[in-house]
Amino acid sequence: MCGIVGYIGDKSARSILLNCLRRLEYRGYDSCGIAVAGGSLEVYKDAVRVEELARVAPQLDGTAGIGHTRWATHGEPSPVNAHPHIDCSGKIAVVHNGVINNYQKLNRQLTAEGHSFVSETDTEVISHLIEKYYGGSLERAVEAALGEVDGSYAIIAVMAGDPELVVARKDSPLVIGVSDRENFIASDVPALLDYTNRVIYLEEGDIGVVTKDNIKIRRCGKEVVGQEHKVLWRVEDAQKGGYEHFMLKEIHEQPKVIRDTLGEYISAAEPEARLAMVTEADLEGMLIVACGTSYHAALAGKYILDEVVGIPVVVELAGEFAYFNQISAKTGAIVITQSGETADALKAMKRLKEVGCRVVAITNVVGSTASRLADQTVYTRAGPEISVAATKSFTVQLMVLYWLALSCSSVDIRRVDSLTMGLRQLPGKVQQVLDNEDKIKEYADYLSKCEDVFFIGRGINFPVALEGALKLKEISYIHAEGYAAGELKHGPFALLGANTPVVAIVAQDSAYEAMLTNIKEIKAKGSPLIALADEGDEVVKELADSVITVPRVDPIFSPVVNTVALQLLAYYTAKQRDCPIDFPRNLAKSVTVE
Ligand code: GLU
Numbered sequence: 001m002c003g004i005v006g007y008i009g010d011k012s013a014r015s016i017l018l019n020c021l022r023r024l025e026y027r028g029y030d031s032c033g034i035a036v037a038g039g040s041l042e043v044y045k046d047a048v049r050v051e052e053l054a055r056v057a058p059q060l061d062g063t064a065g066i067g068h069t070r071w072a073t074h075g076e077p078s079p080v081n082a083h084p085h086i087d088c089s090g091k092i093a094v095v096h097n098g099v100i101n102n103y104q105k106l107n108r109q110l111t112a113e114g115h116s117f118v119s120e121t122d123t124e125v126i127s128h129l130i131e132k133y134y135g136g137s138l139e140r141a142v143e144a145a146l147g148e149v150d151g152s153y154a155i156i157a158v159m160a161g162d163p164e165l166v167v168a169r170k171d172s173p174l175v176i177g178v179s180d181r182e183n184f185i186a187s188d189v190p191a192l193l194d195y196t197n198r199v200i201y202l203e204e205g206d207i208g209v210v211t212k213d214n215i216k217i218r219r220c221g222k223e224v225v226g227q228e229h230k231v232l233w234r235v236e237d238a239q240k241g242g243y244e245h246f247m248l249k250e251i252h253e254q255p256k257v258i259r260d261t262l263g264e265y266i267s268a269a270e271p272e273a274r275l276a277m278v279t280e281a282d283l284e285g286m287l288i289v290a291c292g293t294s295y296h297a298a299l300a301g302k303y304i305l306d307e308v309v310g311i312p313v314v315v316e317l318a319g320e321f322a323y324f325n326q327i328s329a330k331t332g333a334i335v336i337t338q339s340g341e342t343a344d345a346l347k348a349m350k351r352l353k354e355v356g357c358r359v360v361a362i363t364n365v366v367g368s369t370a371s372r373l374a375d376q377t378v379y380t381r382a383g384p385e386i387s388v389a390a391t392k393s394f395t396v397q398l399m400v401l402y403w404l405a406l407s408c409s410s411v412d413i414r415r416v417d418s419l420t421m422g423l424r425q426l427p428g429k430v431q432q433v434l435d436n437e438d439k440i441k442e443y444a445d446y447l448s449k450c451e452d453v454f455f456i457g458r459g460i461n462f463p464v465a466l467e468g469a470l471k472l473k474e475i476s477y478i479h480a481e482g483y484a485a486g487e488l489k490h491g492p493f494a495l496l497g498a499n500t501p502v503v504a505i506v507a508q509d510s511a512y513e514a515m516l517t518n519i520k521e522i523k524a525k526g527s528p529l530i531a532l533a534d535e536g537d538e539v540v541k542e543l544a545d546s547v548i549t550v551p552r553v554d555p556i557f558s559p560v561v562n563t564v565a566l567q568l569l570a571y572y573t574a575k576q577r578d579c580p581i582d583f584p585r586n587l588a589k590s591v592t593v594e
Helices: 013-022 050-056 105-110 123-132 139-147 246-251 254-268 271-277 280-284 293-307 345-352 369-372 392-407 413-435 437-447 459-476 485-490 513-526 538-543 555-576
Strands: 005-009 031-037 043-045 064-070 091-101 151-159 162-170 173-179 183-186 198-201 207-210 215-219 221-225 226-230 286-290 313-317 332-337 360-362 374-378 452-455 479-484 504-507 529-534 546-550
Touching: 005 013, 005 091, 005 162, 005 413, 005 538, 013 031, 013 050, 013 064, 031 050, 031 151, 031 513, 043 050, 043 091, 043 221, 064 091, 064 151, 064 162, 064 437, 091 123, 123 151, 123 392, 139 151, 151 280, 215 452, 215 504, 246 254, 246 555, 280 345, 280 504, 286 293, 293 313, 293 332, 293 392, 293 459, 293 555, 345 360, 345 369, 345 374, 360 369, 360 392, 369 374, 392 413, 392 485, 413 555, 437 555, 452 459, 452 485, 452 513, 459 479, 459 504, 459 555, 479 485, 479 504, 485 513, 504 513, 504 555, 513 529, 513 538, 529 538, 529 555
Parallel strands: 286 313, 286 332, 332 360, 360 374, 452 479, 452 504, 504 529, 529 546
Antiparallel strands: 005 064, 005 183, 031 043, 031 064, 091 151, 151 162, 162 207, 173 183, 173 198, 198 226, 207 215, 215 221
16 A cells, blocks of 8 residues: 655646655555656655655656655565656656556566566556557556556556646545646545645546646546545644644544534434434344454444344454355445545445445545445544544544434433433543543553553453554554453463553443453452543452543443543553554555455
């Protein structure tokens, strides 16, 4: 996965490309490069971060160009493997996000035809194919080149002496930023917010030609007018706003984004709105498919829907979904993906559609591939999430699931009213967790010295244990495991001891007594025990070595306050260990390969 950008207008392309690339580093950052086209083509690339490239890159004159920040899939990060990739004549340059499956075969063919390759990437075949097919029109050459290619791509091609950028996409996102006498291209909207809020999302298979005054898009061979969308995100939303890391900023944005998401949907919890998202057939049972943090939100959704609606819910990992044969066309399916571009989630979605399921997407990105594939899309209102570790997107996914559950609830009206009231109070409750930040920091100091940590929970806090462990491992590199509390005795007990702390997530629900028993068992094994418990829970205070208190909420909402506390715990632990929190090693924000 990587980020690609393009600019064409009256201004110098160099600084605009570098600025846009900076905003895409969350998609990958092992190397980067730019190509600027004037009368000739000038390329500068290296295995460095964008900041460094901006410092050392020469002036590169020209008002059209392309850029790339890479997360290598084929060929190690190196100056020669960095994009843009050029053809033999040195006149055509290409940036690519995706994977070309048949690149070895194409490489052999093109080599036999006289092309010489310099990199180990799959991408380089594209620039040579364009060269091969070029007969006066860059657009036609790109189209012919892509006809040979099997794989996923978002590409931008540029040619010396030709004032146009040619764009195309298949299974990787690409958006055109529209402005006056200049146009932009990027993998994702945050890259464009400094320049424009008018965007056109390219669709699967589109090929476009972008000049400074014109955007031409061809879809299935026919010219179409790309629908322009107005992006409501502000440029500050994609900046750090005084916080040391995007992750901390995004954790702190949670009261606001919860409010924004609820504001969008909570008044819609009326019978008519219910049927907009859920059909009567769905009430027989539901399937939720997701990956990573979204999968944990989906698991929490299972408990929420089970309790509030009283329907059986099956939750599957999107990456495993391909291996199940028995999918009922009658099943209502929800696919959760923050970016709307997660390859595994999209693949699952396509399969669900093929068998005739009605698919609802829950996503944060308007116009994303998921939103276009789904029968219906429910947007979370998290704003751009830049930090690789998902935080605010998780809590707003939960908000949508609460709303969904409430809007088709089978519990009595008094319970619905009290849950609705509880939801409205959540921004304030989350703020209280954030206000307790200094206390949480103290526990992080301790955890930062550990190498193995277990997180345990029961019922609706089991997914919270999984999410707490995921947050800790991905940003602090401490080995962490999330477990259903009752499962520890089926194996992991063997690992407990003085150097293996356990974080126990305790809510005042039907799992409470069993959690107390588990805590006692763990203490007996000599593991230090940190409990996450409601304020005023004196019993847990007695039993645990230390307690992080969270405000009291209806237990069904406990995943929200508990997860926010665990996000802070992971953040400060990683900070203490001096980790690159926003860009953890080997990870990228939206996972566009299977
Ligand atoms: N496959 C290309 C490379 O390795 C692009 C990387 C990507 O988009 O993830 O250079």
